[in-house]
């Protein structure tokens with residue numbers, strides 16, 4: 223094992239060059255690993271900003287969330303075990319997520335610099351779990367940001383098909399269907415995703431913390447003043463790139479610009495296809511990313527390499 227210790231930076235990581243599970247591409251270090259096994263490689267108080275999009279333990283999945291495994295279990299229609307994705311309500315899902323995210327947050331708060339922010343995507347029905355978990359781990363909950371997008375798939379369904387399967391006469395079926403008045407299951411078509419904004423407690427005043435750590439204050443002066451609503455279309459490259467829950471590079475760039483400055487280190491413990499990494503490099507930040515699935519790790523690697531190749535020839539605007 224050939225360990226290279228990156229000691230010239232404030233953060234220190236071992237890159238095992240003969241093990242392609244840990245790769246350096248320009249200013250990005252990416253790891254094929256369970257984040258809980260590699261957080262220990264990052265020094266305390268060394269990360270400036272965490273931007274992430276964790277697994278939510280979607281319906282039909284166990285604690286070992288895997289979008290790769292999920293796709294194997296679903297049909298072309300996006301159906302998991304007879305029900306559309308996200309339709310089966312499992313109350314234990316939130317509890318499992320909260321425990322999982324508490325452990326992640328304990329590590330996140332350790333590696334963040336005082337005053338550093340963590341922005342974590344979450345779904346409307348699981349936001350409170352992520353917020354409680356990170357608050358219990360020591361974070362201060364600063365806000366809920368909104369990713370307003372062009373809309374997801376409507377998941378509300380009528381109950382007619384259940385009635386039609388009932389062992390009763392056709393007249394009785396018709397009667398029940400009439401009584402249901404075309405009412406549907408409680409899922410309005412989604413138009414946003416919530417983003418938790420949590421902050422590691424700062425040391426001293428805002429000014430003192432900024433002067434010591436370079437964190438804790440945010441940028442708001444863009445073309446128009448930044449609000450809590452970030453409006454970005456859903457990427458239409460989901461199929462092309464090969465990740466089901468890919469985020470727009472634009473929104474990750476904006477989060478990075480708001481919560482960090484050039485040259486700082488951005489961490490994504492659930493990098494998926496590497497969107498945060500691409501955004502970080504585009505905005506001249508350093509990046510550390512973890513991903514548990516080999517298939518996604520390879521996609522992230524490819525996207526970062528493409529960015530790197532294009533950066534040299536100035537065509538990086540085209541890299542999504």
Ligand SMILES: C[S@@+](CC[C@H](N)C(=O)[O-])C[C@H]1O[C@@H](n2cnc3c(N)ncnc32)[C@H](O)[C@@H]1O
Nearest residue numbers: 256257275467468469492494495497513514515
């Ligand atoms: C919601 S997706 C992130 C997608 C990403 N934002 C993008 O644009 O591609 C969450 C990712 O976390 C990965 N993951 C799940 N559990 C993990 C763990 N314990 N450690 C590292 N990665 C994990 C999943 O494989 C998945 O790719």
